Amino acid sequence: MTARVGVVTFPGSLDDGDAARAVRLAGGDAVRLWHNDSDLQGVDAVVLPGGFSYGDYLRCGAIARFAPMMESIVAAARDGLPVLGICNGFQILCEAHLLPGALTRNQHLHFRNRDQLLRVESIDTAFTNSFSAGQEVLIPVKNGEGCYVADERTLDELEATGRVVARYLGGNPNGSQRDIAAITNEAGNVVGIMPHPEHAVEALTGPSLDGLGFFTSILKHLAGAPA
Amino acid sequence: MARVVVDVMLKPEILDPQGQAVANALPRLGVDDVSSVRIGRRIEIDFVGEADLDRAREIADKLLANPVIEEFSLRVVDAESDAVDSRP
Numbered sequence: 001m002t003a004r005v006g007v008v009t010f011p012g013s014l015d016d017g018d019a020a021r022a023v024r025l026a027g028g029d030a031v032r033l034w035h036n037d038s039d040l041q042g043v044d045a046v047v048l049p050g051g052f053s054y055g056d057y058l059r060c061g062a063i064a065r066f067a068p069m070m071e072s073i074v075a076a077a078r079d080g081l082p083v084l085g086i087c088n089g090f091q092i093l094c095e096a097h098l099l100p101g102a103l104t105r106n107q108h109l110h111f112r113n114r115d116q117l118l119r120v121e122s123i124d125t126a127f128t129n130s131f132s133a134g135q136e137v138l139i140p141v142k143n144g145e146g147c148y149v150a151d152e153r154t155l156d157e158l159e160a161t162g163r164v165v166a167r168y169l170g171g172n173p174n175g176s177q178r179d180i181a182a183i184t185n186e187a188g189n190v191v192g193i194m195p196h197p198e199h200a201v202e203a204l205t206g207p208s209l210d211g212l213g214f215f216t217s218i219l220k221h222l223a224g225a226p227a
Numbered sequence: 228m229a230r231v232v233v234d235v236m237l238k239p240e241i242l243d244p245q246g247q248a249v250a251n252a253l254p255r256l257g258v259d260d261v262s263s264v265r266i267g268r269r270i271e272i273d274f275v276g277e278a279d280l281d282r283a284r285e286i287a288d289k290l291l292a293n294p295v296i297e298e299f300s301l302r303v304v305d306a307e308s309d310a311v312d313s314r315p
Binding site: 058059062063066094095100101102104105106107108109149150175 | 241242244245248290291293295296
């Protein structure tokens with residue numbers, strides 16, 4: 001059976017189309033989910049795409065967190081549903097307290113848009129099991145508020161428990177503490193990543209095909225590979 | 228009308244690049260005796276009836292501020308005269 005991966009569209013989402021396409025290229029069925037519905041339609045995993053949900057008003061992701069679809073996702077994630085938040089999706093996951101910390105204005109105040117080298121440090125999550133430990137990948141980063149911050153204790157704990165999923169290499173694009181580009185929750189079923197794997201899935205439009213691994217990992221995970 | 232004013236500020240330990248950018252611009256105005264600028268947000272909530280501080284605190288805690296990076300304070304304000312009934 002083909003895995004059904006939900007992609008949520010909020011008002012202001014930009015990368016929902018690309019995320020759905022990446023799911024299909026990886027071999028899954030993309031199921032479009034609407035922010036104002038609460039029915040998850042029985043999907044096996046969810047992607048929260050990048051963009052500017054609700055205009056980024058108040059704080060990035062702060063209002064999206066209270067969307068009916070998000071309430072369903074938060075409950076399902078606590079029961080183990082794999083959830084990948086990309087860029088704005090990462091911000092939403094932090095605002096929803098599914099991931100610790102917060103994403104703040106880039107330290108240099110510039111919007112940063114470039115191809116970014118990352119090192120995948122944790123391959124035990126539902127979204128990174130297709131990679132090898134320490135693998136370097138090239139995927140685009142594009143954010144204005146991607147500076148990951150958390151208190152020292154949280155950062156220490158993330159590192160000690162192997163929950164830093166990816167780090168920036170070759171220059172930190174936004175000032176994130178400890179060069180953190182992606183993290184996961186304790187169970188490993190929720191991952192937030194600031195760069196955009198869905199923009200690196202085809203030779204025509206991306207700098208590499210490295211992003212595809214995040215989506216093939218979902219299928220591998222659902223097929224029963226150890227999470 | 229009963230108004231509650233909520234002030235949201237970044238916690239002192241969180242870097243405020245906006246505030247820094249403003250502070251760095253001050254010398255261009257000829258101001259050279261400012262050591263720090265930090266930028267926050269003021270939110271005015273108008274209740275239909277009596278000002279409900281507890282409800283306002285709940286709104287601030289759940290939505291207006293992110294406790295990971297921000298702190299907030301509340302006060303009731305007389306919206307007509309703008310006289311401040313100060314409550315930390």
